[in-house]
Amino acid sequence: MTVNPRLRAGAALAAATTVLVVAGCGGSSQPTLAKLADNQHAYAGKEVTVSGRVEEQANANGSHYYVLSDPAQDLVELVPAARARPDRGREVTVSGRFAVDPHVGRLIEVVTIKRR
Numbered sequence: 001m002t003v004n005p006r007l008r009a010g011a012a013l014a015a016a017t018t019v020l021v022v023a024g025c026g027g028s029s030q031p032t033l034a035k036l037a038d039n040q041h042a043y044a045g046k047e048v049t050v051s052g053r054v055e056e057q058a059n060a061n062g063s064h065y066y067v068l069s070d071p072a073q074d075l076v077e078l079v080p081a082a083r084a085r086p087d088r089g090r091e092v093t094v095s096g097r098f099a100v101d102p103h104v105g106r107l108i109e110v111v112t113i114k115r116r
Helices: 005-029 033-038 081-087
Strands: 047-058 064-069 075-079 091-101 105-115
Touching: 033 047, 033 075, 047 075, 047 081, 047 105, 064 081, 075 081, 081 105
Parallel strands: 075 105
Antiparallel strands: 047 064, 047 091, 064 075, 091 105
């Protein structure tokens, strides 16, 4: 069986276009903190990977917790706090399950933290 060279070239072009489109979509799978804040219920219960700076915050009772923040001050609490404490003040990428707690707000149950 012989394949028409034009058909072969068209198939190769279609395959290359598909690869580029799929590769381009891969970069947008990591939401920003702003996207999490704007559409928090769509991300609730899902695994997310986001980047930002770990900052230490204090409750009124003096206990401490840690948040991931961006320059616009979009925040998400990192739990457990012990996982975030060693990276306070550092730029990191965090992976974990996103949740919205009615008492706490937005949080990520941390699976991994990688310094950038």
